Amino acid sequence: MASLNFDGHELNHSSIFNNNPLDPEEFRRQGHMMIDFLADYFLNVEKYPVQSQVAPGYLRQRLPESTPYNPEPIETILQDVQEHIIPGLTHWQSPNFFAYFQCTSSTAGFLGEMLSAGFNVVGFNWIASPAATELETIVVDWLGEMLMLPKSFLFSGNGGGVLQGTTCEAILCTLAAARDQMLSKIGTDNMKKLVVYGSDQTHSALQKAAKIAGIHPKNFRAVKTTKSTSFALSPDSLQSQIRKDIEAGLVPLFLCATVGTTSTSAVDPLGSLCQVAKDYGMWVHVDAAYAGSACICPEFRHFMDGVEGANSFSLNAHKWFLTTLDCCCLWVKDPSALIKSLSTNPEFLRNKATESRQVVDYKDWQITLSRRFRALKLWFVLRSYGVANLRSFMRSHVEMAKLFEGLVAMDKRFEIVVPRNFAMVCFRVSPKAMGMRKSNQSHQNGNSDNGHKVVEEEEEGSSNEVNQKLLESINMSGRAYMTHGMVGKVYAIRFAIGATLVEERHVIMAWKLVQEHATAILSTN
Amino acid sequence: MASLNFDGHELNHSSIFNNNPLDPEEFRRQGHMMIDFLADYFLNVEKYPVQSQVAPGYLRQRLPESTPYNPEPIETILQDVQEHIIPGLTHWQSPNFFAYFQCTSSTAGFLGEMLSAGFNVVGFNWIASPAATELETIVVDWLGEMLMLPKSFLFSGNGGGVLQGTTCEAILCTLAAARDQMLSKIGTDNMKKLVVYGSDQTHSALQKAAKIAGIHPKNFRAVKTTKSTSFALSPDSLQSQIRKDIEAGLVPLFLCATVGTTSTSAVDPLGSLCQVAKDYGMWVHVDAAYAGSACICPEFRHFMDGVEGANSFSLNAHKWFLTTLDCCCLWVKDPSALIKSLSTNPEFLRNKATESRQVVDYKDWQITLSRRFRALKLWFVLRSYGVANLRSFMRSHVEMAKLFEGLVAMDKRFEIVVPRNFAMVCFRVSPKAMGMRKSNQSHQNGNSDNGHKVVEEEEEGSSNEVNQKLLESINMSGRAYMTHGMVGKVYAIRFAIGATLVEERHVIMAWKLVQEHATAILSTN
Structure with a gap:
């Protein structure tokens, strides 16, 4: 125990934590080790x-039952990561990952995340770290312009954007804003009359947000879509549902329209939907979580046409925009609606900058108070790759999807389930392939006199079963990973292209894998 | 454009993105550069x-107006970080940061965050990356045991924990669970009767969560606290407020009790509050965002006594537990209540593991669907430092707070505003110091006959003004950063010790700084 004289006062030094857990040289040593570990991981992930x-x-069988009392060296921990964690990962960065929608990484996105974790500032309001707020206001404007969002969504046009974690948060925040805006007109006692609309293809985030925001469980509408509109929400169906609700004394509140649905990447017709919603004073949120990123390419921008009629728009930069999880970009035309609903002003955060009204305090634009410095990673991505490369990146995935689509078309046993919009192909073993097989079997059994209709229904059911088996068998192989969607009564295999490391050869290999497994299943079934 | 023969089909190669944005060797080169950048930052942050x-x-004046069309080298971007971002940061990792509550970093926490960003898996359900879910269930049990949480909060006792971003989310989720549980008993039409309780010292996260969850704005109670209980919530005050509400036909729903309030680190008496709440079938959440971490030390564990009567408990590991932002640990006794309120089961996530009911799907324990692999950083921290060093870390901060307290006590111009519980000292220039000065001035003016009461009130107001000036002047110097709280009508300066890099010398320097600025202000005022 050392001692120090200070103003004649003798002090005890606590030598209990000799090695500071943020010692710069130890940080440097371990940091370099981790970079090499990850670079090797990317080399091997395939x-x-x-x-x-x-x-x-x-994992519980492999790890100790409690926290060690004494420190363990980083080398031991990394060895455990290699031996015990990696086998338990589903490798989202593998070029053979074609499941869900991807969660893309990049060197730039990763570095931005590192820098954010290193600075570890908490930008709840401007004063708590001005750069965190200011860079965010700048990059959301940059990205908004790349998307040709109407100026009314940008800070430069009195709207504004914010980086949240996920679309679930973006929808919940805008729904709360819409709800409180409406209740301020019709009275808070009318909460139970408010109705929320999406289609049966809308992401479950909408239903969850409605539940959390206290919308009456009976007032959530998943309007039915059909193959005739490629599973896009029909403005007529919406209109007729709204009329019914109004007749029942309810109040239409909120519509979530989607650009690129999860099951089939369908695109709701924003223009005409916004027109319907406008007639009833509803808030329209556009969820472009997946496909929004592609709209930085002029040739895809038309999918967002009509967004000028919406109140808010979001996309997940962690999906297809290389930022790593999590980074949802939300733009709103009227930030004051968000702020009215989400602001609190506790004494401990009072400061002159806020009172000057010259600054943005992002705590009032989101659910949480504390917030990470996410703008860094988006800024790093935008600058490291530039508009040109980012567009090329999206386009290369779309090209690969076209390639895959072509391969599917060449094999008569398969069919494309819905038209492809972006870089995801929905396909399946065709009921006709079942039919052909069954028909052969029936002939052999001397039992070919079933009516056409019955045969078709049987074939559909049988096709769903075969496609489910096929998907399971592909995924069990470990050589590729895909997931499924149900549209109408059709079980479709979703082949989503978007992993940062994916190349044509992976797409081609995956297709060969599909064919091999289909052959095996069709021959034994 | 190269071409490849595959099953006789000629394919176009897209050479548009020659440099893969996740090329392992480029990742390695840039990653090492960033580690050195950050190590140097920690060396210089002071x-x-x-x-x-x-x-x-x-910042808008310094940056271009839009995204560059062509890529920029990492060296240029890092130079801009140094020149334009760092000056706009408030340095939360500086050892001279004594504001708010700290957001602690460490090499282990940082490495865990890096690894999570590198793997970049999305663990919404078990199947999407089993290790992400399983490691989380393990580390929350480990930490729960370190805290001596009752077994009923652990997976090993049929409760369970989850890692969310912040306390705001934890409170919102538990509030939604409590709300839906209550509405299932009393009917969904009774939403507007539900009442939420905290004290006037409870974090604003509670009020915000209540707003988002659709609790009627008139039904939020911030029960008044006083100096007599050191600003802890009195069970009697709570009881009498609840009785009033019941008489008015309302339904008591939810109490948020705090271990370590933001303004003064007050501790609400959990045992007796839970007893009151139990009588009315209310849900009790314990928010130990800041002080919970310290409770891994046996000598501080008593602050959590009574937690066995609560329904849920949370702490922010990013505050005092070295994990970097964000990492809120939430434990609940009855996960099924959370799950009932927060689950959705979209088709695209259906899988056999979920249907087997043998796995945890954390998407149903939180607001968002997508979730980062936060368990890695908590695991790295627990193993890299071990129980022994983690306790020493908390204790060293508490020791430094005692030292600071002692220094304050030695200067007659200052006073401690409320008793210190953990590593935060609330102090101010005493009204007596004003009095002494005014009294001198009054004597000089021949005007010493004011009543005592009036003098005291004047002194209080004058003290608040002086302390506000003092704090501004300290913060403007850039040599230390502190924030304030208002308790009762008293403006207190909060001196929170918790930065990872802080040493005694910084505390001593900060105190000298306070003294210098106080001397200057008291001599001119």
Whole structure:
């Protein structure tokens, strides 16, 4: 115990934490080690089974029951990561990952995240770290302009953007804003009359947000879509549902329209939907979580046409825009609606900058108070790759999807389930392939006199079963990972292209894999 | 454009993105560069003004108006970070940062965050990356045991924990669960009767969560606290407020009790509050965002006594537990209540593991669907430092707070505003110091016959003004950063110790700084 004289006062030094946990040289040593670990991971990620092959509970059997009392060296921990964690990962960065929608990484996005974790500032309001707020207001304007968002959504046009974690938060925040705006007109006692609309293809985030925001469970509408509109929400169907609700004494509140649905990347017709909503004074949010990123390419921008009629628009930069999880960009035309609903002004955050009204305090634009400095990673991505490369990146994925689509078309056993819009192909083993097989079998059994209709229905059911088996069998192989969607009564395999490391050869290999497994299943079924 | 023969089909190669944005060797090169950048930042962070000195709008003037069309080298971007971002940061990792509550970093926490960003998996359900879910269930049990949380909060006791971003989310989720549980008993039409309780010291997160969850704005109760209980919530006050509400036909729903309030780190008496709440079937959430971490030390564990009567408990590991932002640990006794309120089961996420009911799907424990692999950083921290060093870390900060308290006590111009519980000292220039000065002035003016009461009130107001000036003057110096709280009518300066890099010398320097600025202000005022 050392001692120090200070103003004649003798002090005890606590030597209990000799090695500061943020010692710069130890940080440097371990940091370099981790970079090499990850670079090697990216070199090898293609070799791992894409979907983890572990069984539930595998990890608890391998790890100690409690926290160690004494420190363990980083080398031991990294060895455990290699031996025990990596086998339990489903490798989202594998070029053979074609499931869900991707969660893309990049060196720039990763570096931005590192820098944010290193600075570790909390930008709840401007004063708590001005750069965190200001850079965010700048990059959301930059990206908004790349998307040709109407100026009314940008800070430069009195709207504004914010970086949140995920679309779930973006929808919840805008829904709360819409709700409170409406209640201020019709009275807070009318909460139970408010109705929220999406289609049956809208992401479950909408229903969850409605539940959390206290919308009456009976007042959530998932308007039915059909194959005739490629599973896009029909303005007529919306209109007729709204009329019914109004007749029942309810109040239409909020519509979530989607550019690029999860199941089939369908695109709702924003222009005419906004027109319907406008007639009833509803808030329209556009969820472009996946496909929004592609709209920085002029040739895809038309999918967003009509967005000028909406109140808010969001996309997940972590999906297709290389930022790493999480980074949802939300733009609103009227930030004051968000702020009215989400602001609190506790004493401990009072400061002159806020009182000057010259600054943005992002705590009032989101659910949480504390917030990470996410703008860094978006800024790094925008600058490291530039508009030109970012467009090329999206286009290369769309080109690969076209390639895959072509391959599917060449094999008569398969069919495309819905038209492709972006870089995702929905396909399946065709009921006709079942039919052909069954028909052969029936002939052999001397039992070919079923009516056409019955045959078709049987074929559909049988096709769904076969496609489910096919998908499971592909995923079990570990050589590629895909997921499924149900549209209408059709079980479709979703082949989503978007992993940062994906190349044509992976797409071609994946297709060969699909064919091999289909052959095996069709021959034994 | 190369071409490839595959099953006789000629394919076009897109050479548009030659340099893959996740090329392992480029990742390695840039990653090492960033590690060195950050290690140097930690070496130098002490030298920067703690609170940023920039004016609103500084950054927009310095950056281009739009995204560059062509890529820019990482070297240029890092130079801009140094020149334009760092001056706009308030340096939360500076050892001279004594504001708010700290947001602690560490090499281990940082490495865990890096690894999570590198793997970039999305663990919404078990199947999407089993290790992400399983490691989380393990580390929350480890930490829960370190805290001596009752077994009923742990997976090993049929409760369970989850890592969310912030306390705001934890409170919103538990509030939604409590709300839906209550409405299932009393009917969904009774939403507007539900009442939420905290004290006037409870974090604003509670009020915000209540707003988002659709609790009627008139039904939020911030029960008054007083100096007599050191600003802890009195069970009697709570009881009498609840009785009033019941008489008015309302339904008590939710109490948020706090271990370590923001203004003064007051501790609400959990045992007796839970007893009151139990009588009315209310949900009790314990918010130990700041002080919970310290409770891994046996000598501080008593602050959590009574937690066994609560329904849920949360702490922010990013505050005092070295994980970097964000990492809120939430434990609940009855996960099914959360799940009932927050689950959705869209087709695209259907899988056999979920249907087997043998796995945890964390998407149903939180607001968002997508979720980062936060368990890695908590695991790295627990293992890299071990129980022993983690306790020492908390204790060293508490020791430094005692030292600061002692220094304050030695200067007659100052006083401690409320008793210290953890590592935060609330102090101010005493009204007596004003009195002494005024009294001298009054004597000089021949005007010493004011009543005592009036003098005291004047002194209080004058003290608040002086303390506000003092705080502004300290923060403007850039040599330390502190914030304030208002308790009762008293403006207190909060001196929170918790930065990872802080040492005794910084505390001593900060105190000298306070003294210097106080001397200057008291002599001119």
